[in-house]
Amino acid sequence: MSHYYSEEPNVPLKMKTIEFCIRGYCFKFITASGVFSFGKLDRGTELLIESMVLDDSWRVLDLGCGYGAIGIVASRFVNYVVMTDVNRRAVKIARKNLKINGVRNAEVRWGSLYGPVRGEKFDT
Numbered sequence: 001m002s003h004y005y006s007e008e009p010n011v012p013l014k015m016k017t018i019e020f021c022i023r024g025y026c027f028k029f030i031t032a033s034g035v036f037s038f039g040k041l042d043r044g045t046e047l048l049i050e051s052m053v054l055d056d057s058w059r060v061l062d063l064g065c066g067y068g069a070i071g072i073v074a075s076r077f078v079n080y081v082v083m084t085d086v087n088r089r090a091v092k093i094a095r096k097n098l099k100i101n102g103v104r105n106a107e108v109r110w111g112s113l114y115g116p117v118r119g120e121k122f123d124t
């Protein structure tokens with residue numbers, strides 16, 4: 001059975017690009033079938049983005065980044081963001097979204113829970 005949290009989603013790949021403006025910036029995101037919230041910005045994600053507390057000196061961890069909405073918006077307000085996901089398709093799409101949005105102070109790593117950031121420290 002394939003879920004959005006499967007390592008290798010086995011649903012056929014479809015992609016849809018969405019655009020939205022939030023916290024004073026506009027973004028374009030590729031979303032994909034088999035990755036959380038295909039074709040839209042999830043309402044819970046939106047609320048989290050609107051309310052997250054960030055500081056321009058901070059290193060931020062976005063664990064379970066999906067297509068990358070939270071980490072990519074956060075990257076506009078902080079020093080550096082590490083985004084991770086266990087879903088390989090999410091990791092690929094989030095990397096594309098870094099490029100599309102011209103983000104240079106973030107990276108996406110594949111892996112489960114804290115595996116990809118072992119020994120590293122984050123501010124939030």
Ligand SMILES: C[S@@+](CC[C@H](N)C(=O)[O-])C[C@H]1O[C@@H](n2cnc3c(N)ncnc32)[C@H](O)[C@@H]1O
Nearest residue numbers: 004005036045064065066085086087111112113
């Ligand atoms: C509810 S989705 C949220 C995605 C994204 N943060 C957003 O708001 O659009 C949860 C994400 O966590 C990922 N995930 C689930 N279990 C994980 C684990 N053990 N390690 C890393 N990522 C995981 C899923 O693949 C999925 O992309």
